Amino acid sequence: MKRLLALVLVVSLSSCFKESSGIETPVRASAIVGTWQIISNSYSIGGPQINEEIEDGGFYSFDLNGSFSYNDTQNPSLDYSGTFEIEEELIVLFYTKSDESFTWKWRPDFKGDILIVYQGGPTICIEGCSFTLKRKN
Numbered sequence: 001m002k003r004l005l006a007l008v009l010v011v012s013l014s015s016c017f018k019e020s021s022g023i024e025t026p027v028r029a030s031a032i033v034g035t036w037q038i039i040s041n042s043y044s045i046g047g048p049q050i051n052e053e054i055e056d057g058g059f060y061s062f063d064l065n066g067s068f069s070y071n072d073t074q075n076p077s078l079d080y081s082g083t084f085e086i087e088e089e090l091i092v093l094f095y096t097k098s099d100e101s102f103t104w105k106w107r108p109d110f111k112g113d114i115l116i117v118y119q120g121g122p123t124i125c126i127e128g129c130s131f132t133l134k135r136k137n
Contacts, residue, residue: 027086027088027089027090027091027108028086029064029066029086030064031108031110032062032084032086032091032108032115033062033063033064034061034062034135034136034137035059035060035061035062035135035136035137036059036060036061036062036115036133036134036135036136037057037058037059037060037133037134037136038054038057038058038059038060038131038132038133039053039054039057039132039133039134040052040053040054040131040132041054041129041130041131041132042128042129042130042131042132043125043127043128043129043130044127044128044129045127046127049127049128056073056074057073057133058070058071058072058073058074058078059071059073059136060133062084066083066084066085067081067082067083067084068081068082068083068084068093069081069082070095079097080095080096080097081095081096081097082094082095082096082101087105089107090105090106090107090120090121091105091106091108091120092104092105092106092120093105093106104119105119105120105121106118106119106120107119107120113134113135114132114133114134114135115132115133115134115135116130116131116132116133117130117131117132117133118130
């Protein structure tokens with residue numbers, strides 16, 4: 001009886017501490033479609049995490065056809081458009097503006113109408129940088 005109890009205890013505790021398999025959940029394109037407003041960002045300069053709320057944050061709009069736009073409410077010169085693709089657990093944005101273009105990879109964390117975006121590359125922020133968007137439609 002003691003062995004059975006010990007076995008149940010070990011199995012129960014091991015399931016609490018199960019390590020991740022390293023496999024991320026793939027993103028569905030339909031999850032990102034719509035308009036999202038930036039409401040906060042989070043970063044660290046080597047110390048504790050700094051969280052800042054953003055009033056009148058910019059808007060990202062994603063279409064099912066794979067196009068997106070970004071409209072900065074504070075500085076229209078920062079407006080961009082482009083296309084996006086889903087690569088497993090990443091959303092890859094291909095920004096274009098006049099003769100300028102660049103790629104940015106997002107590692108999204110969807111929580112209902114909230115989307116927390118972590119950098120997925122090409123540059124990775126080791127301090128846990130992220131920004132948060134709220135679905136508008």
